Amino acid sequence: MHIMRIEDEIKQPVFKDEYQKGYINLIYTAGWLQQQQAAAFREFDLTLPQFNILRILRGQHPKPATVNLLIERMLDKTSNASRIVDKLEAKGLVTRTVCPSNRRAVDIRITEAALELLLRMDTEVLSKQHNLQTLTVEEAVQLNALLDKIRD
Amino acid sequence: MHIMRIEDEIKQPVFKDEYQKGYINLIYTAGWLQQQQAAAFREFDLTLPQFNILRILRGQHPKPATVNLLIERMLDKTSNASRIVDKLEAKGLVTRTVCPSNRRAVDIRITEAALELLLRMDTEVLSKQHNLQTLTVEEAVQLNALLDKIRD
DNA sequence: CGACATTAAATGTATGTACATATATTTGCA
DNA sequence: TGCAAATATATGTACATACATTTAATGTCG
Known part of the structure; x- marks a missing residue:
């Protein structure tokens, strides 16, 4: 289990609450995913x-x-x-x-x-797209429900 | 219950699987959150x-x-x-x-x-920052765990 | 018909992103 | 000591984002 928590990624030890942490985490993870993809496209x-x-x-x-x-x-x-x-x-x-x-x-x-x-x-791209494969299908479904709810 | 699903937001009726949908949903929601914030900062x-x-x-x-x-x-x-x-x-x-x-x-x-x-x-900003407040605390915790796992 | 609003796209300007390279300072070590 | 490597920041270039404005074509209604 070597999951890197968002606290460590951006060296901010404490968040006010799970909401603030979720906000930062969401922005950071989306940027991370996009960079992975962009690298594959550059060639x-x-x-x-x-x-x-x-x-x-x-x-x-x-x-x-x-x-x-x-x-x-x-x-x-x-x-x-x-x-x-x-x-x-x-x-x-x-x-x-x-x-x-x-x-x-x-x-x-x-x-x-x-x-x-x-x-x-x-x-080529598909093979690199699936960072989300670290999730189970159930977790992916859960993620989609949470994201849709945020934008409600 | 008027949650707008990502399918409707970007007018793409079908995704290959929950992973692809999750990827798009994550990028889209992060951008949506950032724009909400940027609007508050502009003034x-x-x-x-x-x-x-x-x-x-x-x-x-x-x-x-x-x-x-x-x-x-x-x-x-x-x-x-x-x-x-x-x-x-x-x-x-x-x-x-x-x-x-x-x-x-x-x-x-x-x-x-x-x-x-x-x-x-x-x-001013705090009041607008909490789009994530549509989630319960348990859901926010869940979201953080899922995001950390994606970047594993 | 003709003025006026609406629509579709392009353009202008400021800012930020991504990555390579340059410049200056400091460090390490032969 | 002196010179190469490493470090800290700045700069150059191409591209994208955000938003306002412009240009051209179409719709509408008196």
Whole structure:
């Protein structure tokens, strides 16, 4: 049993109560998970938000997505999908065309190159994604219930 | 019972398993909590990382802290404490002086103005910090145990 | 029809994150 | 002593976040 408690991770010996500890613990653990993932993406020259947008586009494929749809499905709704798409377009991973039926909107499509890239990444990334596998299924269910309740 | 499940929040109807759902849920909830806090800080012209550094400095007061000590205690250890201190110095909330006993290091001290600011913020911020209060104490304990286990 | 609000996306600006590199000081040891 | 390694911080660059503002297209209602 070599679990590292949050107290030790950030060298703060005492929390006011379990709520404050939970708050810090949640932020810290989420950041920790994201860094694990980001490291796996670096060798494919993708950042985490870029990867997430590509996954949404693959889910839509072969239908296009608009910027609005990307924002709706993104975890961080206030981030700037438009500029992340810029970077993906520059790498040839997505295309942008004005939507014919609504010229305010932009149809964004994933390219073949990006689909192949995702395919190569799938196995590699999945193997590293499962830090949560340290939990039993029951514990994972419990975690989801607690998190949903926090945002109530 | 109007708990909003993560499936609905990001409009993704199906997850592969409870682990994948837990991963997404954790990242999403942490971001949600941080935004709640950031909104409370905005009226005081502080960002969340700036506030966190001020709190660490208050904990040290009247002893100074070095950049190294700030990094040790920060939640995000790879971020750039030096530049956050820049911003705080520009606002007159901290002072920087070369450490006499080790001229490589910098003694960072919180100013009276910052101590007063934190005092004004304490009540305001605490009232908004406790989104986790939707949990019972037992649930908060459970959450902490699960999070520690994930990082094992 | 035409002014006005609404919607979709892009842009501007300040801040922070992530990582590599630079600069200065101190330490260790041949 | 002197020189390489280690330490403490700062700086450079690319990217993302947060929020306000702008631009263009569409809807609506008098």
